Amino acid sequence: MTEAEAVASIESLQHKDPGRTDLYGLAEGKNIVLISLESTQDFVIGQKVNGEEVTPFLIDLIEDSFYFNQVYDQTAQGKTSDAEFMMDTSLYPLASGSVFVRRPENTFHSLPHILKEEKDYYAATFHGNVDTFWNRNVMYETLGYDRYFSKEDYTVTEENSVNYGLKDTPFFTQSADYMKNLPEPYYAKFLTLTNHFPFLLEEEDMFIDEAVTEEDVVNRYVTTVRYLDKSLETFFEKLKEEGMYEDTVFVLAGDHYGISEKYEVGLNELLGEEATITNQMQHKQVPLIIHIPGQQGETIATPGGEIDIRPTLLHLMGIQAEERYSFGHNLFTRDSDHPVIFRDGSFISDDYIYKDNVCYDKETGHEIDIQQCEPSLETVREELKLSDKIIFGDLLRYMVGGE
Ligand code: GP9
Numbered sequence: 001m002t003e004a005e006a007v008a009s010i011e012s013l014q015h016k017d018p019g020r021t022d023l024y025g026l027a028e029g030k031n032i033v034l035i036s037l038e039s040t041q042d043f044v045i046g047q048k049v050n051g052e053e054v055t056p057f058l059i060d061l062i063e064d065s066f067y068f069n070q071v072y073d074q075t076a077q078g079k080t081s082d083a084e085f086m087m088d089t090s091l092y093p094l095a096s097g098s099v100f101v102r103r104p105e106n107t108f109h110s111l112p113h114i115l116k117e118e119k120d121y122y123a124a125t126f127h128g129n130v131d132t133f134w135n136r137n138v139m140y141e142t143l144g145y146d147r148y149f150s151k152e153d154y155t156v157t158e159e160n161s162v163n164y165g166l167k168d169t170p171f172f173t174q175s176a177d178y179m180k181n182l183p184e185p186y187y188a189k190f191l192t193l194t195n196h197f198p199f200l201l202e203e204e205d206m207f208i209d210e211a212v213t214e215e216d217v218v219n220r221y222v223t224t225v226r227y228l229d230k231s232l233e234t235f236f237e238k239l240k241e242e243g244m245y246e247d248t249v250f251v252l253a254g255d256h257y258g259i260s261e262k263y264e265v266g267l268n269e270l271l272g273e274e275a276t277i278t279n280q281m282q283h284k285q286v287p288l289i290i291h292i293p294g295q296q297g298e299t300i301a302t303p304g305g306e307i308d309i310r311p312t313l314l315h316l317m318g319i320q321a322e323e324r325y326s327f328g329h330n331l332f333t334r335d336s337d338h339p340v341i342f343r344d345g346s347f348i349s350d351d352y353i354y355k356d357n358v359c360y361d362k363e364t365g366h367e368i369d370i371q372q373c374e375p376s377l378e379t380v381r382e383e384l385k386l387s388d389k390i391i392f393g394d395l396l397r398y399m400v401g402g403e
């Protein structure tokens, strides 16, 4: 593909998603709080361990939220940074390394840029780790963030830290104080940290007992997810107290798996299920919850991926998503037959699963003739190739005036 052909293909992306629903503009003008839930997989929602809910707060929140229960983790080696990249740009991550590290000098037309152009939003991002991790200090400027609150902005002590650093509860509590001074309307992104491999927690933060499976990683994981759930509850309470809840749309999304394939037998044991391809793919689902205070809850079972979060949010914000040079689809209208594409070339669609060069019937999990996966595979190849072309050719500089 030549550069000119690639630019023409990007143009053609513009008109793929014209459907408007009566939800269009439902959250127009509201502040946006996006919370990236570290290593949180969808199976934890509604999961009990020793008779106790792992996510009691999220279950309550889901009652009054849009809950997308078939959204897949599409990250690759860039892990959290890949999830951030997809949510901000709706492009695919790279097959190796992280875009944050490899292409920070590119032009991107990201969520902060769009919100600023359309509705004059201020964009801030909050994370308790050092600012250089994943090259965020450089990439956040490229992505259009006005302010990055990182480790040096927080009071971090031995008592309020574990594993990678600042625990989620003090992180949220201290962040809420900074939020009070943000110009409105704002888009504020929060990255949690405590629920990170190897899932370490102090006694005082253990609100449920460890699970009992043959994998200690799985056993500990449920306790750090429970801690994360509690920290979210504290954050929401604080925002309500401070009057920062009512006029806000909340987006909560798991960034990627916590339990890697290496420990999957423990997960099969926890969930009381067989180790099948269908279950393995299901474990790739991450929760996506969009909460608009006062709005009735609804579960949306349309399959999609993290790349679809941005157009879904833009739809609610009353901003047209179809002219944004991206690959995502609005999850309220997404065609369920369009494959959900993973960076390694695998995919899942209504009828098929394709993984490690094998095509499976999604319903039965049986291996079938590869030809049946071929039409979707063509889409997979095309999209990944074009996304790479955009990133490696820095092609968006031609589309957005080379800002
Ligand atoms: C580190 C945090 C975790 O700052 O974002 O990164 P991960 O290892 O999940 O990519």
Ligand code: MN
Pocket: 038, 039, 079, 080, 255, 256
């Ligand atoms: Mn992560």
